[in-house]
Amino acid sequence: MSAFAALLARDIRLAARAGGSAMLALGFFAAVVTLLPLGIGSEARLLASIAAGVLWIAAVLANLLTLDRLFQADYEDGSLDLFALSPLSLEGIAGAKIMAHWLTTGLPLTILSPLLAVLLHLPAAAYPALLVSLLTGTPAISAIGAVATALTVTVRRGGLLLPLIVLPLLTPVVIFGAGTVLASIDGLQNGGIWFLAAFAGVTLPLSPFVAAAALRLNLSE
Amino acid sequence: MTPLDCVEGKGLACVRGGRTVFRDVGFRLARGEALVVEGPNGSGKTSLLRLVAGLLPAASGTLWVSGGDIVIEEREERGKLIGWLGHHDAVKPQLTAAELLRFFARLQGTRAQSVTAALERVGLSCAADLPCQYLSAGQKKRLALARLKLCGRPLWLLDEPLAALDADGKSLLLTMMREHLATGGLALVATHDPIDLEAARLQLA
Amino acid sequence: MPAEYLFAGKYAAFVLPAYGVTALGLGGAIMLSWHTYRRAGRKLAEVEKTNTLSRAPDASGAAED
Amino acid sequence: MFAYANPKRFMEVSAPLLPWLAGATAVAFAAGLYLSVAAPPDYQQGDTVRIMFIHVPAAWVAMMAYGFLALASLIGLINRHPLADVAAKQAAPLGALFTALALITGSLWGRPMWGTYWEWDGRLTSFLLLFFLYLGYIALWNAIENETRAARAAAILALVGVVNLPIIQFSVQWWTTLHQGESILRRGGPLIAAVYLWPLFIMAAGYTLLFFTLLMVRMRTEILQRRARTLAMGGPNAG
Numbered sequence: 001m002s003a004f005a006a007l008l009a010r011d012i013r014l015a016a017r018a019g020g021s022a023m024l025a026l027g028f029f030a031a032v033v034t035l036l037p038l039g040i041g042s043e044a045r046l047l048a049s050i051a052a053g054v055l056w057i058a059a060v061l062a063n064l065l066t067l068d069r070l071f072q073a074d075y076e077d078g079s080l081d082l083f084a085l086s087p088l089s090l091e092g093i094a095g096a097k098i099m100a101h102w103l104t105t106g107l108p109l110t111i112l113s114p115l116l117a118v119l120l121h122l123p124a125a126a127y128p129a130l131l132v133s134l135l136t137g138t139p140a141i142s143a144i145g146a147v148a149t150a151l152t153v154t155v156r157r158g159g160l161l162l163p164l165i166v167l168p169l170l171t172p173v174v175i176f177g178a179g180t181v182l183a184s185i186d187g188l189q190n191g192g193i194w195f196l197a198a199f200a201g202v203t204l205p206l207s208p209f210v211a212a213a214a215l216r217l218n219l220s221e
Numbered sequence: 222m223t224p225l226d227c228v229e230g231k232g233l234a235c236v237r238g239g240r241t242v243f244r245d246v247g248f249r250l251a252r253g254e255a256l257v258v259e260g261p262n263g264s265g266k267t268s269l270l271r272l273v274a275g276l277l278p279a280a281s282g283t284l285w286v287s288g289g290d291i292v293i294e295e296r297e298e299r300g301k302l303i304g305w306l307g308h309h310d311a312v313k314p315q316l317t318a319a320e321l322l323r324f325f326a327r328l329q330g331t332r333a334q335s336v337t338a339a340l341e342r343v344g345l346s347c348a349a350d351l352p353c354q355y356l357s358a359g360q361k362k363r364l365a366l367a368r369l370k371l372c373g374r375p376l377w378l379l380d381e382p383l384a385a386l387d388a389d390g391k392s393l394l395l396t397m398m399r400e401h402l403a404t405g406g407l408a409l410v411a412t413h414d415p416i417d418l419e420a421a422r423l424q425l426a
Numbered sequence: 427m428p429a430e431y432l433f434a435g436k437y438a439a440f441v442l443p444a445y446g447v448t449a450l451g452l453g454g455a456i457m458l459s460w461h462t463y464r465r466a467g468r469k470l471a472e473v474e475k476t477n478t479l480s481r482a483p484d485a486s487g488a489a490e491d
Numbered sequence: 492m493f494a495y496a497n498p499k500r501f502m503e504v505s506a507p508l509l510p511w512l513a514g515a516t517a518v519a520f521a522a523g524l525y526l527s528v529a530a531p532p533d534y535q536q537g538d539t540v541r542i543m544f545i546h547v548p549a550a551w552v553a554m555m556a557y558g559f560l561a562l563a564s565l566i567g568l569i570n571r572h573p574l575a576d577v578a579a580k581q582a583a584p585l586g587a588l589f590t591a592l593a594l595i596t597g598s599l600w601g602r603p604m605w606g607t608y609w610e611w612d613g614r615l616t617s618f619l620l621l622f623f624l625y626l627g628y629i630a631l632w633n634a635i636e637n638e639t640r641a642a643r644a645a646a647i648l649a650l651v652g653v654v655n656l657p658i659i660q661f662s663v664q665w666w667t668t669l670h671q672g673e674s675i676l677r678r679g680g681p682l683i684a685a686v687y688l689w690p691l692f693i694m695a696a697g698y699t700l701l702f703f704t705l706l707m708v709r710m711r712t713e714i715l716q717r718r719a720r721t722l723a724m725g726g727p728n729a730g
Contacts, residue, residue, distance in 0.1 A: 006327035077311055078309030079313070082328075085276075088328065147651060165630070171620055171662060175662045175663070176665075192665075239721070447599070448549070451591065473723050
C-alpha cells in the first residue's frame with residue numbers, strides 16, 4: 001500500500017509544483033469560460049441557457065489538456081520501466097495515476113466551477129446539481145482518459161490524438177452531466193445523475209486494468 | 222539482498238516490430254559473476270537486457286532465474302529481482318535529488334534512512350536539496366547509481382552505464398559493481414566502450 | 427416507365443444526390459481498393475525478381491503466388 | 492511460428508473465392524437497384540422513400556463492420572493472430588465509408604421531411620459518434636510506427652469502443668427525449684410496406700457482400716505489401 005501512496009504523493013507533488021498540471025488545467029478552464037461571453041455576448045438569459053453545457057465541456061477539455069502527459073512523461077524519461085519492475089503492479093500504478101490526476105485536476109475544477117458559473121449567470125437552483133454532477137463525472141473522465149492516453153503513450157505527439165479517441169467515449173458523461181444541471185434549472189429531477197454515477201461506478205474500477213494492459217503492450221514491443 | 226544463485230538463458234530470441242533482433246543467445250551467470258554484453262549498435266544489447274528484466278517477452282528460448290530451491294518462471298515476478306539502470310536516468314526535473322530517492326525507496330519498500338547514505342556514497346550529498354533540473358548529466362547518472370544501490374536488488378542490469386560519466390564517475394561505478402559482486406550479487410552490462418572488469422564476455426552479432 | 431418519373435419527381439433533388447453520393451463512395455472504394463491491390467502485386471513481383479537476381483542462384487524458391 | 496505462414500493459407504483460399512464473391516455482389520446490386528427504382532412511390536414520402544434503400548443498408552453494414560472489427564481485434568489480442576489484425580485494420584476504413592454514406596444519405600432523406608440537412612435525431616447522432624469511433628481507431632493505428640504494437644493498441648480501443656457503443660446509443664436516446672420538440676415523423680417508424688421490404692433486403696445483401704469483397708481485396712493487398720516490405724528489408728526469405 002505504501003508504494004501506491006508513494007506514487008500518489010509524488011504525482012500530486014509534481015502536479016502542484018511550478019509547471020505542474022494543476023494550475024494549467026484551472027487556468028485553461030477559467031480562460032475558456034471567461035472567453036465565451038466575449039464571443040457569444042453578455043446577455044444574461046442567453047448565457048444562463050448555455051451555462052451548464054459550457055461549464056461541462058470546458059471541464060472535459062481542461063481534463064484532456066493535462067491527461068496526455070499522464071504516462072508519457074514517465075515513459076520518456078525511463079521511470080515507467082522502473083515502475084514496471086517495482087513491487088507495485090502496473091494496475092496499481094495506473095490506479096494511483098488516475099487518482100492523482102483526479103485530485104489535481106478533476107477536484108479543483110469542481111471546486112472552482114461555481115465561481116465561474118456566476119460569470120455565466122447560472123440560476124441559483126442549478127449550483128448543487130453542477131457540483132454533484134462534476135464531482136461524479138470528473139473521475140470517469142480521468143478514468144477513460146487514462147485508458148486512451150495509455151494507448152497513445154508511445155506516440156510522439158499522442159496528445160493531439162487523445163481528443164479524437166476520447167470524444168465518443170466521453171459523450172455519455174457530458175450528456176448525463178450537463179443534462180442533470182439543465183434539468184435542475186427548472187427544478188426537474190430527470191435521473192441523469194444516477195446514470196452518471198452508474199457510468200463512473202463501472203469505468204472507475206475497470207480502467208486501471210485496461211490502462212495497465214495498454215501499458216504492458218506498449219512496454220513489451 | 223534476496224539470495225539469487227544463477228541466471229541462465231538458452232536459445233533466446235527476440236523479435237521487435239516484426240524484425241528478428243537476435244537469435245539463439247545463451248549465457249550462464251552464477252552468484253558473484255558479471256557478464257559484459259558487447260556488440261555494434263542495433264545488435265540488440267538493450268533488447269537482451271529488457272528481455273532478462275522481463276520487460277520484453279522472449280520470442281523463443283528459456284530463461285531460468287534460481288535462488289536456493291525456488292526457480293522463477295513468470296517474467297513479471299522476475300522483475301522484482303532486477304536493479305535496472307537504463308539509457309534514461311528516470312530523473313524528474315521538479316523533484317530534488319533527496320525527494321527522488323525517498324520516493325523510489327518507498328516505492329521499492331526499502332528503508333528511507335539509507336537515502337542520505339546512498340547520496341553520500343555517490344558524492345551527491347551536497348546537491349541533496351537541489352531540484353534535479355540543475356544537475357549535470359554526470360550527476361544525474363550518479364543519482365541513478367545511488368538509486369540502484371538503494372533498491373538492493375541482486376541482479377543488476379546496466380545499459381551503457383559508462384556514458385555521461387567522467388573519470389571519477391567511471392571508477393565509482395566500477396568500485397560499486399565490485400562491491401555488489403563481492404556480496405554475491407550478479408550483473409549484466411551492455412556497453413560498447415571497453416570496461417576493465419573481470420567478467421565473461423558475450424558477443425552479439 | 428418509373429425511371430423518367432423518378433427523375434421528374436418533386437423530390438428528385440434529393441433522391442438523385444443520395445444515389446450519386448452512394449455511387450461515388452462505393453465506386454471510388456472499389457476502384458481504389460482494386461488499384462492498390464494491383465500495384466501491391468506488381469511491387470511484390472518486382473521485389474522478388476530483384477531479390478532472386480541479387481543473390482546466388484541457390485536462392486530458395488520464393489515461389490509464392 | 493513463422494509470422495506469415497498463416498496468411499499464406501488465407502492467400503491461397505481467398506484467390507479462387509474472390510471472383511465468385513465479386514460476381515454475387517454485382518448480381519445483388521443489379522437486382523436491388525432495379526427493384527428500388529421499380530418500387531411505387533410512397534403515398535407520404537413520395538420518391539424520397541427510395542433513399543431508404545441505400546441509407547438503411549449502409550447503416551446496417553456500418554454497425555456490422557464495427558462488430559466485425561471488434562471481433563477480429565479480440566481474436567488478434569487473445570491468440571496473437573496476424574491475420575485477425577490485418578482483417579481488423581482493413582475493416583475500419585470500409586466501416587468508416589459506410590458510416591459516412593449512411594450519414595449523408597440520412598441527411599438527404601431528412602431534408603425533404605424535416606426541412607433541415609441535419610437533425611439531432613437519436614440515430615443520426617449515434618452514427619456521427621460511430622464515425623468518430625472509426626476515425627479514432629484509424630488515427631491510432633497510423634500514429635504508432637511499430638506494426639504489432641499498433642495492432643494491439645487499436646484492438647484495445649476497438650474493444651473499449653464496442654463496450655461503450657450501447658451506452659453511447661442509450662445516452663443519445665435519453666438525450667433526444669430531453670430535447671425532442673414536437674413529434675416529427677419518425678423515420679422508418681411506420682411499418683415498412685411489404686413492397687419495400689424486398690428491395691431493402693436485396694440491397695442489404697448487396698452492401699454486405701460488397702463489404703466482404705472489398706475487405707478480402709484489401710487484406711490481400713496488405714499481405715502483399717507486408718511481404719514486399721519484409722523481402723526488401725532482407726527478411727526471412729533472404730535468409
